[in-house]
Amino acid sequence: MTEAVIIGVGLHPFGRFPGKPALDMGADAVRLALADAGVNWPQIQGGYIGSYEVANPDAVVGRLGLTGIPLRGVFNGCATAGTAVALAARAIETGEHDLTIAIGLDKHPRGAFAADPSVAGIPSWYGQTGLFLTTHFFGMKINRYMHDHGISHETLARVASKNFRNAAGNEKAWRRTPLTPEEILASPVLNYPLRQFMYCGPDEGAAALVLCRADQAHKYTGKPVRVRSTALRSRRLGAFEVQSPSFPVGEVVESPTVDAAKAAYELAGIGPEDVDVAQLQDTDAGSEIIHMAENGLCKDGEQERLIAEGATEIGGRLPVNTDGGLLGNGEPIGASGLRQIHEIVLQLRGTAGTRQIPGTPRVGYTHLYGAPGASAVTILST
Amino acid sequence: MTSTTQQPVAEGLFTWPPGDSAPLRLIGSECVACGLVSFPAASDCVRCASTESKQRLLADRGTLWTYTTQDFRPPSPPYDGPEAFEPYSVGYVELPGELLVEARLTEPDPDKLRIGQEMRLTLVPYTVRDDGTEVMTFAFAPAEEPAQSEEFAMSEEETS
Numbered sequence: 001m002t003e004a005v006i007i008g009v010g011l012h013p014f015g016r017f018p019g020k021p022a023l024d025m026g027a028d029a030v031r032l033a034l035a036d037a038g039v040n041w042p043q044i045q046g047g048y049i050g051s052y053e054v055a056n057p058d059a060v061v062g063r064l065g066l067t068g069i070p071l072r073g074v075f076n077g078c079a080t081a082g083t084a085v086a087l088a089a090r091a092i093e094t095g096e097h098d099l100t101i102a103i104g105l106d107k108h109p110r111g112a113f114a115a116d117p118s119v120a121g122i123p124s125w126y127g128q129t130g131l132f133l134t135t136h137f138f139g140m141k142i143n144r145y146m147h148d149h150g151i152s153h154e155t156l157a158r159v160a161s162k163n164f165r166n167a168a169g170n171e172k173a174w175r176r177t178p179l180t181p182e183e184i185l186a187s188p189v190l191n192y193p194l195r196q197f198m199y200c201g202p203d204e205g206a207a208a209l210v211l212c213r214a215d216q217a218h219k220y221t222g223k224p225v226r227v228r229s230t231a232l233r234s235r236r237l238g239a240f241e242v243q244s245p246s247f248p249v250g251e252v253v254e255s256p257t258v259d260a261a262k263a264a265y266e267l268a269g270i271g272p273e274d275v276d277v278a279q280l281q282d283t284d285a286g287s288e289i290i291h292m293a294e295n296g297l298c299k300d301g302e303q304e305r306l307i308a309e310g311a312t313e314i315g316g317r318l319p320v321n322t323d324g325g326l327l328g329n330g331e332p333i334g335a336s337g338l339r340q341i342h343e344i345v346l347q348l349r350g351t352a353g354t355r356q357i358p359g360t361p362r363v364g365y366t367h368l369y370g371a372p373g374a375s376a377v378t379i380l381s382t
Numbered sequence: 383m384t385s386t387t388q389q390p391v392a393e394g395l396f397t398w399p400p401g402d403s404a405p406l407r408l409i410g411s412e413c414v415a416c417g418l419v420s421f422p423a424a425s426d427c428v429r430c431a432s433t434e435s436k437q438r439l440l441a442d443r444g445t446l447w448t449y450t451t452q453d454f455r456p457p458s459p460p461y462d463g464p465e466a467f468e469p470y471s472v473g474y475v476e477l478p479g480e481l482l483v484e485a486r487l488t489e490p491d492p493d494k495l496r497i498g499q500e501m502r503l504t505l506v507p508y509t510v511r512d513d514g515t516e517v518m519t520f521a522f523a524p525a526e527e528p529a530q531s532e533e534f535a536m537s538e539e540e541t542s
Contacts, residue, residue, distance in 0.1 A: 143497075237429055
């Protein structure tokens with residue numbers, strides 16, 4: 001089977017851009033990715049595009065060129081970009097296309113995602129009585145995790161502080177003001193034990209990737225980044241998941257993140273010990289801590305020591321969310337995972353500037369998680 | 383007797399009105415084919431895909447598995463609680479042998495809650511309509527006193 005490689009990445013800044021439509025941000029990101037790859041839009045043979053707010057994201061072709069290509073819309077909540085890159089890679093692997101694109105764009109209003117529970121197949125009383133809040137899940141999952149594995153409130157604050165510090169060095173990030181752990185611990189509790197400065201917010205932005213057949217990459221770049229594996233998994237019965245009025249007792253069932261990670265490692269023939277840099281879904285500071293273990297990058301409970309030692313800092317043994325993650329960038333759902341891959345590509349090329357991790361990183365890892373219990377993992381390498 | 387009118391937030395969620403003949407219980411369901419317990423009651427089974435289920439009244443006591451707080455007013459809609467917001471807490475309570483159910487907790491202070499503590503089912507008026515009607519939903523309260531063996535015996539009989 002032919003391997004897919006990434007030859008171009010483009011990122012529209014994340015944040016708030018009054019008056020700028022999501023489709024324009026998407027078109028900007030595509031143009032940046034095309035320029036990075038040295039490819040013209042008419043050369044692109046097909047692609048996948050994801051958005052939450054834009055019903056017809058494929059209308060972006062109206063700003064890029066009406067070439068008649070299949071540009072398929074995809075959606076898997078917060079894991080949407082994982083599906084876009086997976087299918088863009090698959091189209092190359094199966095021989096359907098030689099040159100594809102993955103695009104994500106979104107423009108969320110303040111306080112987005114206040115939907116009726118019926119969108120998740122849950123009765124109205126769940127929303128009326130104030131239970132239909134995804135943030136409850138994040139608070140409850142990390143509260144239990146802290147109880148079981150000895151994670152402290154200070155460690156939550158250190159994670160948020162790291163991601164805002166990394167964002168401060170990223171001119172395309174949204175929240176670029178560094179905050180000390182003390183300042184974070186002094187912010188108001190929103191959902192115990194999570195505080196205001198431990199949460200990411202919905203915002204705006206776009207990202208795009210250009211992929212091609214590995215055997216043609218030399219025509220475009222000297223540093224292609226290989227798509228070693230992609231995996232998407234949904235929740236299994238018994239897993240503790242977001243938006244669940246109840247779940248069964250009995251043996252603990254692993255989260256879809258664990259399932260997606262295992263599948264992706266196996267497909268890639270790469271183990272967690274080989275990962276040089278990771279981008280993990282940090283919807284909140286607790287999520288990053290839990291996801292380190294769920295993705296196999298450490299054992300449950302080791303995060304307390306690893307984070308205190310600075311292991312997940314840019315200069316550490318296992319840098320996590322080097323561009324600021326979701327905490328620093330916010331989460332335009334359709335684009336978020338492509339932003340993660342954009343950062344990994346820069347790190348593997350050695351062009352991440354002040355955020356560049358030391359040494360010669362070879363393997364990068366990205367992870368998404370969101371409602372209604374879906375996780376996507378992409379493993380990349382030089 | 384109370385002078386205020388009360389109504390449940392939804393039919394079929396818990397026994398209503400609770401009284402001596404029908405004590406307060408959550409109304410769940412049990413798959414006829416594989417026995418999986420669900421709440422709220424579901425006609426379809428997410429374990430074996432059977433479409434046959436029967437009603438099952440769930441245990442009214444359990445242990446607190448995890449919890450969090452809600453310290454800001456949730457967006458309306460869908461939330462229809464009072465405009466004057468009072469923080470509340472929510473958690474998952476493990477009903478032994480049945481399921482873990484998400485519910486409001488009557489104790490809003492996280493420092494007074496503890497994973498593993500005994501909880502008992504109750505009702506709370508989560509909002510009051512313009513005409514004064516209290517809208518009731520289910521909640522769990524810390525069970526200050528150990529459950530009496532007689533109650534346990536009754537609960538097992540009714541839920542088996």
